[in-house]
Amino acid sequence: MLTNQTQFPLISIVLATYNGAKFLRTQLDSVLQQDYPNLEIIVTDDNSSDDTLAIVESYQSKHSIIQIIKSTINQGYIKNFEQGCKLAKGEYxxxxxxxxxxxxxxISKLYQAIGDAALVYANSVLCNENMEPIGVTIADRVNCKNFSSPLxxxxxCRIYGHAMLIRNEFLQNIFPFPTIIPHDWWIAYTATVNGGIRYIPDQLAWYRQHSNNVFGAVGGKRNKAQEVQVALKEKQIAQExxxxxxxxxxxxxxxEKMVLAKLNQYYHxxxxxNNLQRMILFFKYHQQLLASxxxxxxxxWLFCLKMFVKII
Known part of the structure; x- marks a missing residue:
């Protein structure tokens, strides 16, 4: 149990909300029950139309460490997170x-583990909509480890924002978040060249999978409409x-610069x-390019072969 606040730097928790009333209380309660003694909680709401703001305001009335930033337009989750991160005063x-x-x-375990890395992340338990574990963790499905190469x-990227603790000095230098990829992918990529990424196997979050987030869930399936949309945009997004x-x-x-230059050439x-060269490049550097x-x-090898006919 961490009790002496003066020994611990301020850590900012950036909670991005949008029409999240159904599950929000569970998350807020767990954040407020952290044993790390020096926190600020920045809630950035993306113009919710349900009871999200009312719930957050009820918590704010009892907890002075909560501040609320209300958006008058819906700017999307990437810019919503960016807005909160820009306001963070904590060291992490x-x-x-x-x-x-x-x-x-x-928070306390991630803080103790970050060392001189740009970010540290932990394992998470995958749960259903009712927050019941489904018997697997993120580490059961993807390769979780330390990372130090941008390749x-x-x-x-299989490092998810909810599992991260990020050094703020690094974070403030990577704005704006690009909108062509999730914000946590941008943070993870840039972290590899700004101190690296550290992993701890502790299961420190319960990751709820439900109809509103299944597209982003580990192992989640896209519906037909999403498949069509993704197919139309996938190549352009990969190139960008x-x-x-x-x-x-x-x-x-x-x-790394040379490999990325060739990838850029062969993607465009x-x-x-050209396709043969792209496939050969993947075979040569598959251990790094497929590290996650x-x-x-x-x-x-089968994935590398597939790169002859498409890009990802």
């Missing part, structure tokens, strides 16, 4: 979804993402030779 920042539940020691986050990642990667990381190019995927060697 923890991102908070509106529908999960945190372990009482989540390891360039194709897939790789170009963005290439531009951000510092030149002193010579190998066309023709059989928990797959057998055979399945990794």
């Amino acid at each position: 920042v923890a991102l908070c979804d509106q529908d999960d539940q945190w372990h009482p020691q989540k 390891e986050q360039a194709i897939f 993402r790789i170009e963005l990642f290439y531009s951000y990667c510092p030149s002193d990381l010579e190998q 190019g066309s023709g059989l030779f 995927k928990k797959r057998s060697q055979l399945r990794q």
Whole structure:
């Protein structure tokens, strides 16, 4: 139990809300039950039309560490999180979804583990809509470990914002959050070249999967309408993402910069030779490019083969 507030730097919890009244109380209760003694809670509401604001205001009346930022327009979850992060005064920042539940020691354990890394993240228990564990954790489905190369986050990111603690000095230097990828992917990618990413296996959050977030859930399935939408935009988004990642990667990381430059070239190019070069590049660097995927060697090779006909 952490009790002496003077020994611990301020940590900002940024809770982004939007029409989250159904599950919000569970999350707020778990945040307020953290044993870390020096917190501020910044709630940024994205123009909710349900009882979300009323719920947060009722908690604010009893807890002075809560501040509320109300948006008059709906700006989307990425910019909603960005708004809260820009206001964070803490030395560290923890991102908070509106529908999960945190372990009482989540913040304290992440704080103790971050060291000199840009961010640290932990494992989470996957739950159904009623917050009942479904028998697996995120680490059962994806490869959770320390990451230190931008190539390891360039194709897939399986580090989720709700599980992160982020060094604020680093965070304030990566605005604006691009809107072509989730904010936590941008944070994870940029963290690899600003101190690295540390992982601890502790299960510190219960991650609720339900109809409003299943598209983003680990192992979740898209419905047909989402499949059509994703298919139309996937190539353009992948091209823009790789170009963005290439531009951000510092030149002193010579190998990583070279690989990202070739990825950028082969993602934008066309023709059989271009596609063959893209596939060969994936085979050569598959251990880094597929570092987040928990797959057998055979399945990794099959994925590389698929890169001859499409980009991801």
